Amino acid sequence: MTDLLQIVASGIAVGSFYALMGLSMVLIYKTSEVINFAQGEMALASVYFTYFILTARHVPFYLAFPAALAFSVFLGFFLEFAVLRRAKEPNVLGMIIITIGIEMILLGLVSWKFGADPKTLPFPVSPYGSVTIGEIFLSSLEVLTFFVAIVIMLGLFLFLRFTRFGVAMKATQQNPVAARLMGIRTKRILLVTWGISSLVGCVAGLLIAPGTMQPYMMWDPMLKGFAAAVLGGMTSLPGSVAGAYIIGIVENLFGGYISIEFKSVVAFFIIVLALCFRPSGLFARHYVKKV
Amino acid sequence: MDIKRDYYEDVRFFQSGVAVFWFAALLTFLAFYPFLFKNYYVYVANYMAINVIVAIGLNILVGYTGLISLGHAGFFAIGAYGTVVLMSRFHFPFFAALLLAALFAALFGFLLGLPALRLEGPYLSIATLGFGLTITKVIGRIPFFGGRQGLHAPPLVIGPWHLDTDRKFYYLVILVTLILAAAARNLIKTKVGRAFVAIRDADVAAETLGVNLLIYKTLAFAVSAFYAGIAGGLYAFVLRFIEPEMFSLLMSIIFLAMIVVGGLGSILGAVAGACLLSWLDLELRNILSIPYLGTWLEHLSKSYFSITGVSNIQFIIYGFIMVLIMVFEPLGIYGFWLRTKRYWKTWPF
Numbered sequence: 001m002t003d004l005l006q007i008v009a010s011g012i013a014v015g016s017f018y019a020l021m022g023l024s025m026v027l028i029y030k031t032s033e034v035i036n037f038a039q040g041e042m043a044l045a046s047v048y049f050t051y052f053i054l055t056a057r058h059v060p061f062y063l064a065f066p067a068a069l070a071f072s073v074f075l076g077f078f079l080e081f082a083v084l085r086r087a088k089e090p091n092v093l094g095m096i097i098i099t100i101g102i103e104m105i106l107l108g109l110v111s112w113k114f115g116a117d118p119k120t121l122p123f124p125v126s127p128y129g130s131v132t133i134g135e136i137f138l139s140s141l142e143v144l145t146f147f148v149a150i151v152i153m154l155g156l157f158l159f160l161r162f163t164r165f166g167v168a169m170k171a172t173q174q175n176p177v178a179a180r181l182m183g184i185r186t187k188r189i190l191l192v193t194w195g196i197s198s199l200v201g202c203v204a205g206l207l208i209a210p211g212t213m214q215p216y217m218m219w220d221p222m223l224k225g226f227a228a229a230v231l232g233g234m235t236s237l238p239g240s241v242a243g244a245y246i247i248g249i250v251e252n253l254f255g256g257y258i259s260i261e262f263k264s265v266v267a268f269f270i271i272v273l274a275l276c277f278r279p280s281g282l283f284a285r286h287y288v289k290k291v
Numbered sequence: 292m293d294i295k296r297d298y299y300e301d302v303r304f305f306q307s308g309v310a311v312f313w314f315a316a317l318l319t320f321l322a323f324y325p326f327l328f329k330n331y332y333v334y335v336a337n338y339m340a341i342n343v344i345v346a347i348g349l350n351i352l353v354g355y356t357g358l359i360s361l362g363h364a365g366f367f368a369i370g371a372y373g374t375v376v377l378m379s380r381f382h383f384p385f386f387a388a389l390l391l392a393a394l395f396a397a398l399f400g401f402l403l404g405l406p407a408l409r410l411e412g413p414y415l416s417i418a419t420l421g422f423g424l425t426i427t428k429v430i431g432r433i434p435f436f437g438g439r440q441g442l443h444a445p446p447l448v449i450g451p452w453h454l455d456t457d458r459k460f461y462y463l464v465i466l467v468t469l470i471l472a473a474a475a476r477n478l479i480k481t482k483v484g485r486a487f488v489a490i491r492d493a494d495v496a497a498e499t500l501g502v503n504l505l506i507y508k509t510l511a512f513a514v515s516a517f518y519a520g521i522a523g524g525l526y527a528f529v530l531r532f533i534e535p536e537m538f539s540l541l542m543s544i545i546f547l548a549m550i551v552v553g554g555l556g557s558i559l560g561a562v563a564g565a566c567l568l569s570w571l572d573l574e575l576r577n578i579l580s581i582p583y584l585g586t587w588l589e590h591l592s593k594s595y596f597s598i599t600g601v602s603n604i605q606f607i608i609y610g611f612i613m614v615l616i617m618v619f620e621p622l623g624i625y626g627f628w629l630r631t632k633r634y635w636k637t638w639p640f
Contacts, residue, residue: 101613108606115599230417268421279409
C-alpha cells in the first residue's frame with residue numbers, strides 16, 4: 001500500500017511539470033490555434049539565461065529569478081511580434097513548421113553557446129533534500145513544484161475569469177472577427193498571450209533545471225505536456241491539468257508495476273486509446289467544422 | 292497558352308514537348324552523374340534520393356490528403372529493419388524483402404490510419420508522434436532486431452550484380468526513386484488522387500459526394516507508409532548499419548520540414564525540398580571547413596559562443612530556412628517557382 005501511495009505521489013509530482021508545460025501550450029492554442037512546438041525551447045532559453053546571469057554575472061538569486069521571468073516574457077513578445085505575426089496566409093501546418101523552426105533556432109543557439117554537457121543551476125531549493133508525509137518521501141523540489149503549479153493554475157483561472165484582459169482573451173479565442181469589432185485589440189491579445197505562456201513555460205523550466213540541465217532537457221516535458229493538453233482537450237485549461245496528472249500517475253504506475261523500459265511511451269498509448277472514444281479530448285466539447 | 296481543352300490533356304504524363312525535353316535531360320544527367328562527380332557526391336545523391344522517396348510519400352498524406360504525421364520515422368524504421376532482418380535471418384532476396392518490409396510498413400500505416408479517421412490537427416499529430424516514438428522503443432528492446440547495438444546490413448546481391456559500392460547502388464536507388472515518383476504523379480491524377488484532394492479541401496463535403504473516408508484516409512496512410520518503408524529499406528544499405536536511435540522524432544520533423552519547405556501538394560516541391568534539406572544536412576555537418584565562412588564562424592565561436600557546440604549551427608540554419616520560407620512563401624520552393632514562371636510568362640508587363 002505504501003508502495004502504491006509513493007508511486008502515485010511521485011506521479012503527481014511529475015504531473016505538475018507536465019501540467020505547467022501543458023498549460024502554456026493550451027494558452028497559445030486557445031487564442032491562436034497554433035500548436036507551439038517551441039514552448040520547451042523558449043523555456044530552455046530562459047533557464048540558460050538564468051544560469052548565465054547567476055554564474056557568469058554573479059547576480060544574486062532574488063534578482064536573477066525576476067530577471068529570468070522578465071526575459072521569458074520578452075522572448076514570448078519578441079517571437080510573436082517578429083515571427084508569427086509576419087506569416088503570410090497562415091495555415092495550421094505552416095504555423096507548426098514555423099514553431100518547429102523557432103525551436104531549432106533556440107536549441108541551436110543555446111547549445112552553441114553553452115555546449116551539450118550537463119550543468120548545475122544554483123537553486124535555493126535542493127532537488128535532493130526530502131520531505132516526509134506519512135510514509136511517503138518526496139524531494140522538497142517536487143513539493144515546491146506541486147504548490148507552484150497549483151498557484152499558477154489558480155492564478156490563470158482567476159485571470160481569465162475575472163479580469164477585463166482575461167475576458168478579452170476568451171472573446172478573441174471564440175471569434176476573432178467579432179472581438180475586433182467590439183473594440184478588442186486582438187493583435188495585442190495574441191502578443192500578451194505569448195508572453196504569459198512563455199512565462200508559465202519558464203517557471204516549469206526553472207523547476208526542472210535543478211534536477212537535470214542540458215540542452216535536451218525540455219523535450220520530454222514538452223511532449224508530455226502537449227500530450228496532456230491533447231488528452232484534456234487542447235482548449236481547456238483545467239482539462240490539460242487533469243490530463244497531466246492522469247499521465248503522470250499512469251506513467252509511474254506502469255513504470256512501477258509493469259515495465260520501466262516502456263514507461264515513457266505508455267502516455268501516448270493511453271492518449272490514442274482515449275482519443276478513439278473522445279476525439280476532442282476528455283474535457284472539451286467536440287466541434288465539427290462546417291463545410 | 293496552357294489552357295486545358297479536355298480531361299485527357301490534364302492527366303497526360305507530359306504536359307508539353309518542353310516537359311519531355313527536360314525529363315530526357317534529367318534522365319541523361321542522372322545516368323552520367325556517377326561519372327561526373329567524386330565518390331562522396333554519389334553518396335550524397337543516394338542520400339538525397341532516399342529522402343525524396345519519403346518526401347513524396349509524406350506529401351501524398353500531408354499535402355494531398357491534408358492529414359498530418361509526426362511519426363514517419365517509425366515507418367522508415369519498419370522498412371529498414373524489415374528489409375535487413377528478412378534478408379539476413381530469413382535469406383530473402385533483396386527485392387522480395389524490400390517489398391515485404393514496405394508492405395508491412397503499409398499495414399502499420401493502415402492501422403495508424405484507423406484512429407486518424409476521427410482525429411485532426413493537434414490530436415492527430417500527437418497520435419502519430421506517439422507511434423513514431425513507440426516503434427523505436429519497441430525495436431530497441433527486442434534482441435532479435437539487434438537491440439540497442441543495431442544491425443549491419445548484409446551484402447547486397449541482385450542476380451549477377453554485386454552492389455558493394457555507392458556507385459553501383461546509385462543506379463538501383465535512382466531507378467526506384469523514378470518509378471515511385473512517376474507512380475505518385477499518376478496516382479494523384481486518378482480517382483483515388485482526386486478523392487484525396489477532396490478530403491483535404493473538405494472531408495464532410497467529400498463524404499457527402501460519396502468518397503468513402505474509411506477507405507481513402509487509411510489508404511493515404513498506407514500508401515505514404517509504403518513509400519517510407521521502401522525508402523527505409525534502401526537507407527539501411529546506404530549507411531550499411533542501422534540502430535534504433537537514428538529514427539528519432541527529429542527525423543520525422545525533418546521529413547515534414549522537407550515537404551513544407553518544398554511545397555505542400557506538389558511532387559516537384561517534395562523533390563526540391565528533400566534535395567535542399569538533405570544536402571544541407573550533409574554539408575553543414577562539417578561547417579568549419581567551408582572556406583571563409585568557416586574561419587569566421589570559428590572566430591565567432593571562440594569569442595562569443597563555445598567551440599564545442601559549433602555543430603549546432605546546423606540547427607540554427609535549418610530553423611531559419613524553415614521560418615523564413617514559411618513566413619514569406621507559404622507554398623515553399625514550389626511557390627517561388629510558380630511565381631517566377633508567371634513573372635516571365637508576361638514579361639515585361
